[in-house]
Amino acid sequence: MDARDRDEEGRARSARPRDGLGRPLPYGAPGVERQPEGVVRSPQETRREAQRLLDAGMPFHAHEVFEDAWKSGPEEAAPLWRALAQLAVGLTHAARGNAVGGARLLLRGAAGVEGLDGGPYGVDVPGLVRWARELAGRVEQGGPAVDAAREAPRLGGGLQ
Template sequence: MDEGEDGAVNTRDRDAEGRARSARPRDGLGRPLPYGTPGVERQPEGVVRTSAQTVREAQRLLDAGMPFHAHEVFEDAWKSGPGAAAPLWRGLAQLAVGLTHAARGNAVGGARLLRRGAAGIEGLDGRPYGVDVPGLVRWARELAGRVTDGGPAVDAAREAPRLAGGLE
């Protein structure tokens, strides 16, 4: 929070260009925590990675139970990579956000995003960048069905998919 020139307290965090950016700490699922609370290190935005680096970093975050942060890695690839790869990265970002919502207890939103992400990558040929598209589609639809049916709470780390090999 900053004090403006008129003495009023600005309760919105802004970057150097004046764009709103939340500086609040976040937990592993991306939920904002109160100021001053220790949180999980945020993913830097706008990082350009190779496809292999993207898959490796996202897998590390998924395995750590941090799908919200993995989503940000996929989003960077989606926005900075070649247009032909955008459907893959966008779909993977949606899967990561779907897992995030399911782990936060939002079954409806989680299932919706898992299905949307699966539909977005389903038609992709082969194993782009080594990503097991058919395995991820199966994983997403199975998890969406479980959360929709009121299954047990989702543990993001335990439910993390294997990007290069489907389910473990």
């Protein structure tokens, strides 16, 4: 018998609890409640929920919110949500101490949002690009440990 947790379709789904950065914890340990998958939100609700999670130091969970928007929203919005998910995962890796992966994903996400016209859904594109490149540079240089809540980006749109 397969010891991995599976969903109804047989896909692997870990039921282990996770910490705020999405790292698996031992079964039975208290963890952070996971984001439900497949939630359809408006762009404003997506931005608001993701910002709440980023501010709480939970970029892994914010990435899941962006991923839902990317997969359930209109095709023309997918590049925005995909790039924002990459930024959130980049912050996750940086906060976990993975400098190489963190910097790469931060720079990939910055390149993804930079190519978007204007600020879709009120997202502060220039601000996010600056934030991501600055953080990637610090992480690559071996700067101090990244605190995900303190380093959380501001998505824009008057949410601050």
